[in-house]
Amino acid sequence: MIRTRFAPSPTGHVHIGNMRAAIYNWLFARSTGGAFLLRVEDTDRERSTPEAVETVIEAMNWLGLQPDEDPVYQSQRRDAHLAAAEDLLSRGLAYKEDKGNTGRGEAVVFRMPGRDMKFEDGVKGGLKKKSKHLQDFVIVRSDGSPVFHLANVVDDIHMGITHVIRGDDHVENSFRHIALYQALNAEAPHFAHLPMIVNAQGKPYSKRDGAAFVGDFREKGYLPEALFNYLVLLGWSPGDDREVMEREEMVRCFTLDRVQSSAAQFDWKKFEWMNGEHLRRLPREVHRQKYTEAIPAAATNPDYLDAVIHVMEERIKKWDDIAPMAGFFFTEDYEYDPKAVEKRLHAPQALELLVELRTAFSDLSDFTAESTEQALRDLAEARAVKPAELIHPVRIAVSGIPQGPSLFHMLQVLGRERVLNRMQITLLKFSPPQ
């Protein structure tokens, strides 16, 4: 059975590149009926605090990447690592030396087999390395602590890992690791190395390029299903034109050999678009809850809230959009965008027209998108102005901002009472003093 693992070293935040590796490991395990495990490489005591570990687990939970077995903590496996080193030492496959004459005492050094090596990478294909470029390396420091390479391999053997799917930066390590597996009489797993995620300059994507850590995406109101979907597509495709996919769909068609072998650039525009796509697929109830969280007043009238959600649906791309884009629906104390006021309310005749339009609105027998539109167009024609000269001022008057949903649908949702009231307030506020 296939067994994969995600082996982060907890530093307090999880980079999207690492998380993508976790996603691929998870997908690969799921798509093959195998198991996905977590190993916390917490041997660096300085950085690996309990909080840092918690951050990793939270990020995984948020994205729905639950491991199938209890996590393995590398720091607790020190004895096993050291025993392996002793074993290698006793069989002459490692030796003691003050490598580089540091004066710090003798470290345990692993002896490379002294022959050319090659392996088949699941993503990159055949990889090979000449013996002369494969140097012996330290596996236990002179202070007695195991080095990453040793710990990593010993733990992967212990956990029965069959496929190691990790970042590109480990390609060279794989030769060393394979040699270690062989020396430890263990069958080496299959390796697959994922290309990096880069920024617009082609450099490794970092926090300076925007949100680089999983937590950032959550804080900014993006959806885990969108980040999951986008990250999967950044370096993989199902082979057809499908892009916005459900998780189960990806599980069904994921294969390692369709993973791209070149670096991929994170495109914020496309990611935002994808977030919007996933947002719209979410059940109404989730939207209700998010509106209520963003705008407490939204909870007071469920029917009104549903109407607002309906009319705003196409506009909201992330949860953080709710407050600035839909806040005006739920308060009479909304702010007026200064530029919009200047351009639309201080336009010639704007306020006069607004007065007339308000009268027309109040005379309507019913107040709907259709009737308000008709009334507005009639007035525009009667006064020989373009509809836009009325449309814009009304929008600013009732919402304070220059963009939003279709105006007349918006008016219908707001209802006659609010609309008339807001127009009145606006007129008082912006009319020149008599």
Place this chain on the structure above:
RNA sequence: GUCCCCAUCGUCUAGAGGCCUAGGACAUCGGGUUUUCAUCCCGAAAACAGGGGUUCGAUUCCCCUUGGGGACGCCA
């Protein structure tokens, strides 16, 4: 410097010798939705890095060049 990897529209990609007048998506531009727009619909522009081979035929296979990236710790 040494070693390794990569190379299709601006971006993510489809393409595993003829199906390619190179497809899709995001972004861009134009038009429409007899109102704006950060929505929606329609349309357009946009790429096989260059040079050699192999082949009847190369985006697809091989080599070189160029360009990019990565690794060279008693870090992980």
